[in-house]
Amino acid sequence: METLLFLFPQFNYMAQKEEAYFKMLVPEDLQAAKMKDDSSGQKDKERRSRLSLFLTKSGSHENVSPHKKTAPSNVSPESALQWSSSFEELLKHSDGVAAFSQFLRTEFSEENIEFWLACEEYKSIDSETKLLSKAKCIYTVFIETDAPKEVNIDYNTKTTIQKNLARPTTSCFEAAQLQVYSLMKKDSYPRFLHSDIYLHLTRRKGPGATMFRRRSRSCVFNERGEATSEPSAW
Template sequence: METLLFLFPQFNFLAPKEEAYFNMLGTERLQAPTMKDDTTRLKDKERKSRLSLFLTKSGSHENVSPHKKTNPTPNNIPTEAALKWSDSFEELLKHSDGVETFSQFLKTEFSEENMEFWLACEEYKTIDSETKLLSKAKYIYTVFIESEAPKEVNIDYSTKVIIQKNITHPTKSCFEAAQIKIFSLMRKDCYPRFLTSDIYLRLTKRRAPGANMFRRRSRSCVFNERGEATSSAW
């Protein structure tokens, strides 16, 4: 399988909050994705509640509440530039405006965690310091990967287990399998809907598929002298 890598350092939407985050959690350990008893589940909910509150205040976890209003799509994006995004999902990701607009669309579907996770992985792969790599790996795992994480992405159990084992000694590729799965999900599932969404159609000044372009001609049925039915249009 061909590895998909897109390094866009200009997309620094997730500000580093790892140090403050882990200071807040103290000595809590990363939890493997296993079955939990009632007491553990209660502790998890309390910890997730603290995490969500922290992320909301820090600004690194947008739209925690589904009722939070999203930022409007920029109106100064040239139509020609927006039209290029329909060439491919990869082309959209090359443009910061494209990423931002697509993220706004994902918020309308309550799935913005997919793009946030993908961007976090892109930023993670640019880190050279082993200390920062470990801190960022733990942050990504806790926010996006572990069970009941505040921004848990939709990946399979086996991939979660592998990541949980690898982040004790993280490498730049330890989230690669999960990132590819989320990339594929966005490209095959979300991206086609984005291209027919009101957000994108307004930018490109297009009409929605199936919209009536012409008034349908009405037809009336009459009978000739021999009693045969004929039709006429007007």
């Protein structure tokens, strides 16, 4: 019993020394800084969570662009050939938009056609409430810096859109849409017409291919038993 009474005070004494030693190694200001960093990280996590929830409800590019197309599977060569007359003609056909969207995905620039389609739908909205909601949605997904599907527009156009978000109109995104449209028409559309995706739909071969059959040579032997060759068509 005397041994127990002797040991317990020793344990309490050692515990106090360990606590003091721990405080010496980890100063209070360091602990406070760590708690502040943890709090800041938690706030950033909550902010990203709220943004993710907002995009899920009304701002994801799938929701913003309901006309997102899959690649056409049964387009006639005659129909596909019509798309080469102009970029405007291509956009008139749903299969043309689908094929062009597939091509842009191979170049990692599908956000351009998705933004253009979202703007086309936006201009058809006649409700102020829906207009405001959709405008914020398009801005969050396509316009603001580091947006999930940020399009390439100039700084002044981006700033003007941001200012007009408080009271958006149907023409709020016209300048940005025109810039993206011009980019697709001058840059992406010509490459699309020479892509394997389009050439496959038109049943045509690429520039390096030929439609002629190769000629073969048949081997014959002369009277002296020497091998010669003469051309013969297939």
